[in-house]
Amino acid sequence: MKFIIIKSVAKPESNDPDLIIKWFCQAFGLESEIERDDSIEERLLKKFIDLASEGKGISSSEIKLSSNIPRTTIIYHLNILIDMGLIIKKGRKYYLRANEFSSVIEEIEYDLNREMMRLLDTAKEFDKLKSLSNELNKRKRGSKKE
Numbered sequence: 001m002k003f004i005i006i007k008s009v010a011k012p013e014s015n016d017p018d019l020i021i022k023w024f025c026q027a028f029g030l031e032s033e034i035e036r037d038d039s040i041e042e043r044l045l046k047k048f049i050d051l052a053s054e055g056k057g058i059s060s061s062e063i064k065l066s067s068n069i070p071r072t073t074i075i076y077h078l079n080i081l082i083d084m085g086l087i088i089k090k091g092r093k094y095y096l097r098a099n100e101f102s103s104v105i106e107e108i109e110y111d112l113n114r115e116m117m118r119l120l121d122t123a124k125e126f127d128k129l130k131s132l133s134n135e136l137n138k139r140k141r142g143s144k145k146e
Contacts, residue, residue, distance in 0.1 A: 002083050004108065005029035021046055024101075028084060040065060040077040048087055048096040057093030085111055 009026045012019040021042055025031055030041040038046075043065045051058055060075050078094055081087045085108045088097050097104045 002085055002111070004084050004112065018046070021049070028086075030080070030084075040069065040073070041081060044074075044077060044081060045086065048081075048094070049101055052096035052099050052101075055099060057090065057095035059092045060094070084108075 005028060007027055007029055009023060012023050014020075018038075022031075022038065025039060025042045025045065030039055030045075044063070047058070047063065047065075060071055060078060063074050063078075065074065078087065078089075082089060082094075086097060086104060087094050089095075097107055
């Protein structure tokens with residue numbers, strides 16, 4: 001199951017890449033609990049963006065964010081990024097979903113649009129079923145009065 005959270009957050013006025021990554025993480029609901037610190041997801045995303053420019057992936061055991069973060073915690077946060085559609089896993093390695101971050105966002109937009117269309121189609125089917133059900137109920141009530 002994929003989930004995507006999108007928050008409306010003011011874009012940073014600075015062109016600092018670290019602040020822009022922090023903004024993306026805030027917009028995706030991945031902000032750090034302590035504002036001055038980068039979240040694990042932020043640090044992972046930075047690493048994957050750097051690796052993507054070289055077309056490389058990395059295994060969970062190769063990821064070193066700090067010495068006090070256990071591998072299980074890294075895997076937990078990798079799974080969050082996978083569920084959000086930001087990274088993918090191929091074999092034992094993890095990769096940014098596309099070679100450029102803008103392409104990742106475009107692919108997520110495509111996923112969202114596809115899901116919204118599926119929701120809309122289902123809502124239209126529901127409306128038709130509800131309308132038909134209401135019409136049948138009116139007819140039943142009308143025939144009982146006679």
